[in-house]
Amino acid sequence: MMSIALTLTPEEIVGPSPMQMLRKRVFGHRGLMFGSVVLIVVFLLALFAPLLATHDPFAQDLTARMRPPVFLGGSWDHILGTDQLGRDFLSRLLYGARISLTIGFVTAIISGVIGTTMGVAAGYFGGRTDTIVTFLITTRLAMPVVLVALAVVAIFGGSLQVVILVLGFLLWDRFAVVMRAATRQIVSREYVTAARAIGCSVPRIVLSEILPNVANSLIIVVTLEMAHAILLEAALSFLGLGVQPPTPSWGLMVSEGKQMMLFNPWMITIPGIALFALVLAINLLGDGLRDVTAPENRN
Amino acid sequence: MLVFAFKRLGLAILVALTVSVLSFGLLFLSGDPATAVAGEGATETDIEAISAFYGFDRPFIVQYGEWLWNAMRGDFGQSYYFQIPVASLIADRLTITMTLGVCAIIFALVIAIPLGVAAAVRPNSIVDRTALFVSVLGQAMPSFWFGLLLIVLFSIKLGWLAPSGTQNWHNFIMPTVVLGYYAMPAIMRLTRAGMLEVLHADYIRTARAKGAGEWRVLFKHALRNAIIPVVSLAAVQMGFMLGGSIVVESIFALHGAGYLAWESIARNDLPTVQALILIFSMFYIAFTFLSDLLNAWLDPRMRVA
Amino acid sequence: MAEPLLSVRDLTVDIPLSSGTLHAVRGIGFDLPRGETLCIVGESGSGKSMTALAVMDLLGGGMKRHASRLVFDGEDLLTASPRTMRHLRGERMAMIFQEPMTSLNPAYTIGDQLTEALFLHRRVSKQEAQARALELLEKVGITAAASRLRQYPHQLSGGLRQRVMIAMALMCEPDLIIADEPTTALDVTIQAQILRLLVDLQRELGMAMILITHDLGVVSRVADHVAVMYAGELVEYGSATEVFNTPAHPYTRGLLRCIPIPGRNERGARLGSIPGIVPSLIGNVRGCSYRTRCEFAGSACADAIPERYIETNHAYRCVHEGGGARQTAGIAL
Numbered sequence A: 001m002m003s004i005a006l007t008l009t010p011e012e013i014v015g016p017s018p019m020q021m022l023r024k025r026v027f028g029h030r031g032l033m034f035g036s037v038v039l040i041v042v043f044l045l046a047l048f049a050p051l052l053a054t055h056d057p058f059a060q061d062l063t064a065r066m067r068p069p070v071f072l073g074g075s076w077d078h079i080l081g082t083d084q085l086g087r088d089f090l091s092r093l094l095y096g097a098r099i100s101l102t103i104g105f106v107t108a109i110i111s112g113v114i115g116t117t118m119g120v121a122a123g124y125f126g127g128r129t130d131t132i133v134t135f136l137i138t139t140r141l142a143m144p145v146v147l148v149a150l151a152v153v154a155i156f157g158g159s160l161q162v163v164i165l166v167l168g169f170l171l172w173d174r175f176a177v178v179m180r181a182a183t184r185q186i187v188s189r190e191y192v193t194a195a196r197a198i199g200c201s202v203p204r205i206v207l208s209e210i211l212p213n214v215a216n217s218l219i220i221v222v223t224l225e226m227a228h229a230i231l232l233e234a235a236l237s238f239l240g241l242g243v244q245p246p247t248p249s250w251g252l253m254v255s256e257g258k259q260m261m262l263f264n265p266w267m268i269t270i271p272g273i274a275l276f277a278l279v280l281a282i283n284l285l286g287d288g289l290r291d292v293t294a295p296e297n298r299n
Numbered sequence B: 001m002l003v004f005a006f007k008r009l010g011l012a013i014l015v016a017l018t019v020s021v022l023s024f025g026l027l028f029l030s031g032d033p034a035t036a037v038a039g040e041g042a043t044e045t046d047i048e049a050i051s052a053f054y055g056f057d058r059p060f061i062v063q064y065g066e067w068l069w070n071a072m073r074g075d076f077g078q079s080y081y082f083q084i085p086v087a088s089l090i091a092d093r094l095t096i097t098m099t100l101g102v103c104a105i106i107f108a109l110v111i112a113i114p115l116g117v118a119a120a121v122r123p124n125s126i127v128d129r130t131a132l133f134v135s136v137l138g139q140a141m142p143s144f145w146f147g148l149l150l151i152v153l154f155s156i157k158l159g160w161l162a163p164s165g166t167q168n169w170h171n172f173i174m175p176t177v178v179l180g181y182y183a184m185p186a187i188m189r190l191t192r193a194g195m196l197e198v199l200h201a202d203y204i205r206t207a208r209a210k211g212a213g214e215w216r217v218l219f220k221h222a223l224r225n226a227i228i229p230v231v232s233l234a235a236v237q238m239g240f241m242l243g244g245s246i247v248v249e250s251i252f253a254l255h256g257a258g259y260l261a262w263e264s265i266a267r268n269d270l271p272t273v274q275a276l277i278l279i280f281s282m283f284y285i286a287f288t289f290l291s292d293l294l295n296a297w298l299d300p301r302m303r304v305a
Numbered sequence C: 001m002a003e004p005l006l007s008v009r010d011l012t013v014d015i016p017l018s019s020g021t022l023h024a025v026r027g028i029g030f031d032l033p034r035g036e037t038l039c040i041v042g043e044s045g046s047g048k049s050m051t052a053l054a055v056m057d058l059l060g061g062g063m064k065r066h067a068s069r070l071v072f073d074g075e076d077l078l079t080a081s082p083r084t085m086r087h088l089r090g091e092r093m094a095m096i097f098q099e100p101m102t103s104l105n106p107a108y109t110i111g112d113q114l115t116e117a118l119f120l121h122r123r124v125s126k127q128e129a130q131a132r133a134l135e136l137l138e139k140v141g142i143t144a145a146a147s148r149l150r151q152y153p154h155q156l157s158g159g160l161r162q163r164v165m166i167a168m169a170l171m172c173e174p175d176l177i178i179a180d181e182p183t184t185a186l187d188v189t190i191q192a193q194i195l196r197l198l199v200d201l202q203r204e205l206g207m208a209m210i211l212i213t214h215d216l217g218v219v220s221r222v223a224d225h226v227a228v229m230y231a232g233e234l235v236e237y238g239s240a241t242e243v244f245n246t247p248a249h250p251y252t253r254g255l256l257r258c259i260p261i262p263g264r265n266e267r268g269a270r271l272g273s274i275p276g277i278v279p280s281l282i283g284n285v286r287g288c289s290y291r292t293r294c295e296f297a298g299s300a301c302a303d304a305i306p307e308r309y310i311e312t313n314h315a316y317r318c319v320h321e322g323g324g325a326r327q328t329a330g331i332a333l
Helices: A002-008 A019-029 A030-047 A091-126 A127-144 A145-156 A160-170 A173-187 A190-197 A202-238 A251-259 A266-293 B002-026 B033-038 B045-053 B060-072 B086-121 B126-140 B143-157 B170-199 B204-211 B214-251 B255-268 B270-300 B301-305 C048-056 C080-088 C111-119 C126-139 C159-172 C187-205 C216-222 C241-246 C250-257
Strands: C006-017 C019-031 C037-041 C065-066 C067-074 C092-095 C176-180 C209-211 C225-230 C233-239 C309-311 C316-318
Touching: A019 A030, A019 C187, A030 A091, A030 A266, A091 A160, A091 A173, A091 A251, A091 A266, A091 B143, A127 A173, A127 B002, A127 B270, A127 C176, A145 A160, A145 A202, A145 B002, A145 B214, A145 B270, A145 C065, A160 A202, A173 A202, A173 B255, A173 C067, A173 C316, A190 A202, A202 A251, A202 A266, A251 A266, A266 B126, B002 B060, B002 B270, B045 B086, B045 C225, B060 B270, B086 B126, B086 B255, B086 B270, B126 B170, B143 B170, B143 B214, B143 C176, B170 C309, B204 B214, B204 C092, B204 C159, B214 B255, B214 B270, B214 C048, B255 C080, B301 C216, C019 C048, C019 C225, C037 C048, C037 C216, C048 C176, C065 C067, C067 C126, C067 C187, C080 C092, C092 C159, C111 C126, C111 C159, C126 C225, C187 C216, C209 C216, C216 C241, C225 C241, C233 C241
Parallel strands: C019 C233, C037 C209, C037 C225, C092 C176, C176 C209
Antiparallel strands: C006 C019, C006 C065, C006 C067, C225 C233, C233 C316, C309 C316
């Protein structure tokens, strides 16, 4: 009888380990893979820009202005052609990656620290703290970002540092909203109550119980805000009120190419594609991370 | 409902006041605004005269009080650059921006909602994947670049549309598409997610068990519930669009309030910038306030609460 | 015998999953005469609800239905167009669901949802529809019915909502009403009321009813016919008296041992239980699916299981004549 019972059980299901499953999900996710690969490539290009750039990105050569890229019949000397001041387009593009990535990372860190602190405080303490933080978020959302950023950058002058600081101090809202919600959810769990009951200090609970559990959402917001910051910097620079020339910002390059787009549309197409690909990669990475870390929320 | 409306109105007013302090204070960040007005090469006495003329020498709180009091009566002072009242300057331009905003949100809703519904009805189908693809692209596309590409295609290559201007409705087509495309992905995704959730609800099965047809189930029973969060999002997007109009209007040289904002910032025209920040914020606050009311009205559970 | 209202043969429901096909319902059949009640009993996951949804053609999400015969009042449901099915649903056959809390649309009033059932199938004026809704709300025992019509579902308790669901199902006076565990989600005190109401209305209006439940006490009180399902199969089927008096399948006997009967079970004595769990139904299942839990299981149970008849209208599926040893024979209720 026993032996029959055994043969009757459906074939034993030996599931893959959690690590294997995670690995399968990560590598099986096309968006995530594409996003990470592109981001890593852009990062490496930016890091090794001095080695990879064929020319000095600031060196003007008025005798070689607006040379077309190779694929439009240009020479291999300037692979992606030259701009209206004869500066090498490829080299400027490589250095531009540094600007965009710096803006993305640093802004996300500044706004992340501000927003996470506010959100976690609101979610953890609730009550009056929560009311105040919610009010601040509402107020912040009511301010038109582009307009305020433009105005402040105009006042302090358009340098990379100013743009980063202004964006960092403006883009914390999503961090605060998401962290507040995530923290509220965690705080009501038994293990936090337990930690409180045994008398753990607030910083300890926040660091060891709450932050590790909201890390997933945090990373996703980081990617979203990186993309947001990069797009905003490009828009500000495009409007001539962000990073100032001759800095090779991609947004600025599009703006400079704008005057030439009638005859040389490639001058806006190339930096535009660079910007688009970077932002797309970061977004896909964020979406992918959300899918992989929270498979139950996939739809 | 009435209690909710009043509470919500109180919050809106408080937010509006805070924003007004910030937008007024913003321009004192640089230090002395008189120096900015005077421009380069002004002498010390020039600056003092200007300071006295505009009242910059008085305490901040007095200046703010006066500004706010005037602003509430529709007087935002004199534009430094255009030398006409800011209020009339903005009033002219706002019509254009509002037209653009309304067209863009309608464009976004008309495309995003059906697309979101179609995607939710058949998850992982070609329609769903295409919609997702378009929305991912949309979120990554810098709007100024998208605008320029449209100009290259429709104005330069095809010669169908004028690249800039404000004269007739043709001029609004490309700006509407650019601004609307920017709002579309979020609306599409929210509609899809909402419909996916609602379509699994028990009351959808009840509707089918009653003998309701597919269209009736989708649009009367499901969309009615899924649309509620979309309304809030659309209002928020509408608010953001007014801010986004700066970029779009400057690409297409559409002389609306966004374009004015850009000009004024570039020209250090403080009163105009202050007024525009305040007005854009007010619009956002008004939109979200209205959407909250609309939401409460759409969702019977909130109506009573 | 007159033509049954509903006749089902070899009904299967398959759910395609990434890990294989789940055979939720595996070849069941029954006949339901007009005005009578069939109770389908079984554990969670035995395919009871799937059977009901399959009859209504309400299976969603890629689930597939097959049958050799599925006839409702002379209408072949297997070849019926979606349009025909739509006309049958709500008008001729209605369904009441398990979850009254979520089965009503939160965005519309009770009145809107009740009258919709009528508007979908009849050409009636708004006044007539309102009057009918009012009449039925009163019939299902809702007080202040007129004001309820203007209320929203969230303003009603679970018991009231289930009454509304019943009223909604009755709007067009259907011939068949399918109630899928209509009382499971309700408070115990409300359960009896709702069930009483349902049965009274069924008798009064002469409807046939399929009542899905796992409560055998309920079955013994209301059923004309009983169908016992296990792992997607009908393991025993017969008239209520037959099944309760002479349960043939070991599973049915096991189920009957699980219910306490005042005066018969000794105070403090342990009730019966069936050890084990329902096996996975993914992939092809051969032989008797109950054999993993059956005390009479033998090697023959892995082969095809014959359908045995005790009387013309009492059948069971077991390799053992009489369902194994009879020492634990039925308990008369």
